[in-house]
Amino acid sequence: MAADDIITMTNVSVRYELRNSSLKRNTSYLNALSGITLNVRKGETLAVVGESGSGKSTLAMAILGLLKHWKGTIDYRFRECGLTSTEDDNLKRGELLEIWQRSSIVFQDPYSALDSKKLIKDIIAEPFVGHRKGNRKRAEERAGQLVEQVGLTLDHLVYYPGQLSGGQRQRIAVARTLINGPELIIFDEPTSSLDVSIQAQILNLILDLKEQHNLTYIFITHNLAVAKHVSDRIMVLYLGNVMEIGMTDSVFSEPLHPYTKLLISSVPLPKSDYEMKQRESREAEVSSIAPPKGCVFHPRCPVATSHCGWDSKEIIQLIERESYLRLGLESLNADMQDELNFTISAADEDMAGKLLDLIGEKNKFRIASSELRGSKIACRLYVSWSPRMVPKDDRMVNCILYDDEFKNAHDIQK
Ligand SMILES: Nc1ncnc2c1ncn2[C@@H]1O[C@H](COP(=O)(O)OP(=O)(O)OP(=O)(O)O)[C@@H](O)[C@H]1O
Ligand code: SF4
Ligand SMILES: [Mg+2]
Structure with missing residues (x-):
């Protein structure tokens, strides 16, 4: 001290x-x-x-x-x-x-x-x-x-x-x-x-x-x-x-x-009675009871990386929502093997192909690999990197984008 x-x-x-x-x-x-x-x-x-x-x-x-x-x-x-x-x-x-x-x-x-x-x-x-x-x-x-x-x-x-x-x-x-x-x-x-x-x-x-x-x-x-x-x-x-x-x-x-x-x-300076409004998460529910894995901010982060903490459950939810909006699917038959691996079963090979395209289009950076196996798609996510407070310039920041260890491991330019 x-x-x-x-x-x-x-x-x-x-x-x-x-x-x-x-x-x-x-x-x-x-x-x-x-x-x-x-x-x-x-x-x-x-x-x-x-x-x-x-x-x-x-x-x-x-x-x-x-x-x-x-x-x-x-x-x-x-x-x-x-x-x-x-x-x-x-x-x-x-x-x-x-x-x-x-x-x-x-x-x-x-x-x-x-x-x-x-x-x-x-x-x-x-x-x-x-x-x-x-x-x-x-x-x-x-x-x-x-x-x-x-x-x-x-x-x-x-x-x-x-x-x-x-x-x-x-x-x-x-x-x-x-x-x-x-x-x-x-x-x-x-x-x-x-x-x-x-x-x-x-x-x-x-x-x-x-x-x-x-x-x-x-x-x-x-x-x-x-x-x-x-x-x-x-x-x-x-x-x-x-x-x-x-x-x-x-x-x-x-x-x-x-x-x-x-x-x-979003600060409307100089207005002084500004109250921050809880921004609704577009992509995932955020809760302190079951906080997001990895970086707690990742579901809302506009610059989140592949390694910020995506897990099978939330990606399945995202794909569910997209497949309803884009393909009209009422429900998704998904099987979660663990936090990083899950399988989606489609009605037939044709639908599996469409789902694979949709997954690749929207979730490319979140999914390490997605592979078509008949009418099933096997997906694997990237291993997450837990953020920690790191010094940057004159302050401390809790984001992997400022963590040299993460950058070196992933060959990201400083
Ligand atoms: N006595 C309590 N029992 C259970 N949960 C609580 C209790 N007090 C606070 N919490 C929960 O803990 C979390 C943090 O609450 P806290 O009151 O510290 O937040 P805050 O930043 O002060 O919010 P606000 O700006 O609304 O005052 C919230 O999810 C809140 O619902
Ligand atoms: S670690 Fe940084 S980049 Fe990743 S989600 Fe959190 S704030 Fe965004
Ligand atoms: Mg308070």
């Missing part, structure tokens, strides 16, 4: 248990994060971007020690307090309290985040009192200082949340996170539920407070324009995997990963 890092995560994976209510004994798991290795540098703002379900909030929960099923190591290097958490040696209650004093989180929804029955002064003071940082008088003094620092007045201390606007409530949520003098704040979509006109004010407040309080930020957002505005570095997540991480300016000026390129090409 470098001296200027506040958090390092090494190979962190998180899964959620999914219970099938009709068959209670059936438990399946959803991989929300897969092998995340990441450092957060003291004093920086690291933006975390990605579509809905990519694992952004799970990353926040993992850092705050709030998850059950996880693997890997998380190191914390706060001032005068270093802690390490692993799946075998989870943090004790006292250590968790240390982390929650030194790091806090601001959530998206300022309506549900604040207890509607409490006065603002008590809401702001609660973490101070809860962590026994001082008596009630001191807590109220601190609440008074903070309510002014977030741009409200002392009068607001005796309001209830219901008497405040969304933007004012989010200011209170920010004041509350500051009361114990944290070193790290995680913002999880802090402005996405606010009016566009208010968003910029809250963002600027957040940026000012960072300087005043010497803070480190992890800033989770869907909104690439916001990420670009607030962050020093940016991490792009897709289906629980880091796709690219690097300095914000260079990632925006020259995105490397095909997914980052897609995201950035």
